[in-house]
Structures are given as C-alpha cells and as structure tokens.
Amino acid sequence: MSLGVAIPFELSSRYPDERVEVLDERFLPLRLFSASVEQLATGLRWAEGPVWFGDGRFLLVSDIPNNRILRWDDTSGALSEFRKPSNHSNGLARDRQGRLLTCEHLTRRVTRTEYDGRICILADQFDGKRLNSPNDIICQRNGDLWFTDPPFGIGGYWEGEPATSELPEAVYCLSNGTLRQVLTDVPGPNGLAFSPDESRLYVVASRARPHRQVWTYDVDAQGRLGNPSVLIDAPVSYTHLTLPTKA
Secondary structure, eight states: OOTTOOOOOOOOSSSSOTTOOOSOGGGGGGOOTTOOOOOOOOOOSSEEEEEEETTTTEEEEEETTTTEEEEEETTTOOEEEEESSOSSEEEEEEOTTSOEEEEETTTTEEEEEOTTSOEEEEESEETTEEOOOOOOEEEOTTSOEEEEEOSGGGSSSSSSOOOOOSSOSEEEEEETTEEEEEESOOSSEEEEEEOTTSSEEEEEETTOSSSEEEEEEEEOTTSOEEEEEEEEEEOOOGGGOOOOOOO
16 A cells, blocks of 8 residues: 555454454464454544543544644443643553653654643653654553653654754653653654563664564663663565565
8 A cells, every 4th residue: 555545444254353453373362253353543644652541431543743642431332632832742551540641743742631621741852952853652550650751743744843853762751750861772763662561661663674673671670771772673564565465
C-alpha cells in the first residue's frame, strides 16, 4: 500500500478474527476468542499515543497534524474532541495516580493534567536548554517517568513548528522532580516500554540505518542502563506493507 491512501475496512464475519496472524503461540492464551479487529474512528491525519482509561471506559489518542486529542467512549461509541488545540501532542500515558501525561511537540514539553483539569509542566528544558519535541512517555511502577526527545516536531509545521535543536536527541528519566539524560546515542528515539518486571527497557530507534531497530537495555535498581543490544532489526518499510485480500 501507499501512505495516504484510504483503506476500506470490513468487520470480520467470524470469530476468532482470521485476519489476526499469530506469530508466537505463547500469545494464544491472551487472545480473546469472541473479539475482532474493529475500526473505532476515521478522519485522523496521523494517530499516535493511545492511552486507555479503564476506570472511565474511554480511549484518548493524539491526532498530531490536526492539533487535537480525541476521545472515544466505549459505552456509547461516540468520538469527541478531548483537547484542541493540543500543542501537537504525541505520546500519552497515565501516571501512578491515573493522571494524564502528555508529550507536546509545539511547546516542546511534557505535561500532566491534574484532576481538576489544570495542566502542570513537568519538563521543558535540560541544563538550561529547551527540549526538542518530547515524543513518547511511560511511567515506571516507582513513579519515575521516562520519555524520548527526538527532533521530529521542530523539523517543520506538520507536527510542530521549525526550530533549531539545542540538545541532542535523547531519552530522559524524570525522578522526584530531577531530570536526567540517560541515552544520547539512539538515532531517532521514538516509542519505549519496559518489560513486565521492569528489568529491561526497550527503545525504538526509528532512524537507525539501514533499518529501523528496537534496542534493549538492562535496568538496575537505581534506574541505570547497561548491556545495550539490538532486539529487532526491521527491514520492512511502510511502503512495502500489503493487506490481505478478502477471499
């Protein structure tokens, strides 16, 4: 397929959804038999950073070029604008208290939405220099926040606005109000996640060459990283993706 081309969607007529391909049978116990891939919304230019609010039964997702966060309600199926403008928000997550965490490209910062709706700035600079454009964020069980900061949002007006980088692209950890730069050698740091026991950190190197990669690191009790290695080397690009045709 080509990027930008609308893809017709049809709900599966049977369970389990035959279009879901199981690559590792260890995931089979996690599959819901009476579940199918569903199309929840259309009209987004570029969806990123979905976060589920199970206590409210709704999903938030960033629509970066449209400068908004959308909300999809599970109980009604209604789609609405949760925040517009969103400062070209990208990655979304929740902290240990259930509050919304947001990576904002336009303002080059990480924010937290308080229970009363107030927006609190958690990080917008390091060593007196502005961040590039925080991209994705996760919260550790101890409350520490980890986020990536590539220059994507300052490269043009599509997902932010043009600016000059003041810091190298990096991965950061915010712990008890102190921001530290933990990685500066990841080309295009993008999505990140912990292993279930938080002993490993995974970071997408979206500008690695010749292929995009997922890098992995050991994480010690003090949050220090070590033993870097390439977990996944991804030679298939978006332009080579194909969709199964209906029989």
